[in-house]
Amino acid sequence: MTDRLEAQFAFLNEADRLKSVLRATTLVDGSRVENSGEHSWHLALYALVLADQAGPGVSIDRVIRMLLIHDLVEIDVGDVPIHSQNGQAHASLETTTAEAKAADRIFGLLPSDLAADLRALWEEFEAAETPDARFAKSLDRVQPVMANLMSGGGTWATYNVTYDQLETRVGSKIAKGAPALWDWVKGKARPWFG
Amino acid sequence: MTDRLEAQFAFLNEADRLKSVLRATTLVDGSRVENSGEHSWHLALYALVLADQAGPGVSIDRVIRMLLIHDLVEIDVGDVPIHSQNGQAHASLETTTAEAKAADRIFGLLPSDLAADLRALWEEFEAAETPDARFAKSLDRVQPVMANLMSGGGTWATYNVTYDQLETRVGSKIAKGAPALWDWVKGKARPWFG
Numbered sequence: 001m002t003d004r005l006e007a008q009f010a011f012l013n014e015a016d017r018l019k020s021v022l023r024a025t026t027l028v029d030g031s032r033v034e035n036s037g038e039h040s041w042h043l044a045l046y047a048l049v050l051a052d053q054a055g056p057g058v059s060i061d062r063v064i065r066m067l068l069i070h071d072l073v074e075i076d077v078g079d080v081p082i083h084s085q086n087g088q089a090h091a092s093l094e095t096t097t098a099e100a101k102a103a104d105r106i107f108g109l110l111p112s113d114l115a116a117d118l119r120a121l122w123e124e125f126e127a128a129e130t131p132d133a134r135f136a137k138s139l140d141r142v143q144p145v146m147a148n149l150m151s152g153g154g155t156w157a158t159y160n161v162t163y164d165q166l167e168t169r170v171g172s173k174i175a176k177g178a179p180a181l182w183d184w185v186k187g188k189a190r191p192w193f194g
Numbered sequence: 195m196t197d198r199l200e201a202q203f204a205f206l207n208e209a210d211r212l213k214s215v216l217r218a219t220t221l222v223d224g225s226r227v228e229n230s231g232e233h234s235w236h237l238a239l240y241a242l243v244l245a246d247q248a249g250p251g252v253s254i255d256r257v258i259r260m261l262l263i264h265d266l267v268e269i270d271v272g273d274v275p276i277h278s279q280n281g282q283a284h285a286s287l288e289t290t291t292a293e294a295k296a297a298d299r300i301f302g303l304l305p306s307d308l309a310a311d312l313r314a315l316w317e318e319f320e321a322a323e324t325p326d327a328r329f330a331k332s333l334d335r336v337q338p339v340m341a342n343l344m345s346g347g348g349t350w351a352t353y354n355v356t357y358d359q360l361e362t363r364v365g366s367k368i369a370k371g372a373p374a375l376w377d378w379v380k381g382k383a384r385p386w387f388g
Binding site: 004005008009011012013015016017018019020027028029031034035037038040041042044045046048049050052061064065068069110114118146147150181184 | 198199202203205206207209210211212213214221222223225228229231232234235236238239240242243244246255258259262263304308312340341344375378
């Protein structure tokens with residue numbers, strides 16, 4: 001029991017560092033950039049509140065669990081903004097290789113049963129093939145769109161994003177897991193691009 | 195549908211302000227104080243990882259949902275540290291009245307079905323009578339103890355807390371929902387107080 005709790009808290013104390021990983025997106029009020037810890041909380045709340053946007057067969061509780069752990073690898077790798085390097089960096093081989101190594105280290109702090117469970121959940125999220133993972137990914141893409149809209153442009157201005165790029169890099173992924181949500185968000189976002 | 199999404203996002207955009215509510219507790223590395231948004235994420239992760247510390251009949255998924263929303267009232271009321279005003283402010287009539295009013299406003303932004311669900315979940319947390327709520331409260335009390343231990347004393351030093359006060363204000367509440375967890379944490383905390 002004691003060894004198990006030592007391992008559980010080694011992980012929970014290490015996870016605290018996600019609060020110091022900075023994202024490109026700002027808070028809704030534009031006052032500062034968001035960190036990946038509070039971003040993960042906000043996304044889990046998105047899942048709770050937007051559950052009616054999920055398709056058939058989606059377990060919101062699994063989606064929430066996924067979103068709670070989806071960014072932990074950023075403790076080692078940092079956040080790679082979706083629009084950075086003209087949209088090329090986020091899913092590059094370099095990034096995904098570094099993230100897999102980070103997952104080995106971070107989930108490896110846990111007792112082996114928990115490590116295996118959470119690692120599998122993270123891999124499911126990354127693969128974006130199950131209904132749960134697709135919905136989780138959709139929410140991860142919607143939240144920065146709302147932050148940009150509320151704060152007057154945000155990362156769209158920073159990275160000179162066009163509406164077509166938003167459709168390709170973000171909209172298409174939101175639509176995969178939550179088509180009606182993208183239809184609605186698109187109506188809000190389109191006018192910003194003029 | 196459109197009106198419903200407007201209400202859902204009015205709530206989600208307002209909830210973003212929890213990231214600007216500062217707590218007395220610092221990050222594990224002591225670099226800055228924690229905000230209530232990232233704190234809520236960390237607690238939900240605590241529930242996921244420490245599920246084996248919950249008593250019979252506890253639904254970890256309900257505990258996670260509870261922890262995601264438990265501090266939203268702080269957007270209006272602010273965080274009231276457990277050790278502030280010699281331990282008297284946290285559960286004062288003034289605080290609980292202000293929090294109920296904040297819950298009216300904040301959950302009231304949601305569509306009525308969601309507002310009722312999340313308000314009920316928050317009230318269950320506050321009442322701390324069900325097994326789910328008791329376990330959620332235990333985690334809410336354990337996490338700052340770990341932050342204080344990791345950062346060299348934290349709010350115990352700030353508020354001149356004695357070990358007896360820690361037992362009364364914190365330990366007794368952790369023990370209600372997670373007795374074995376308090377036994378273990380106590381062994382870590384006791385030496386700090388000399």
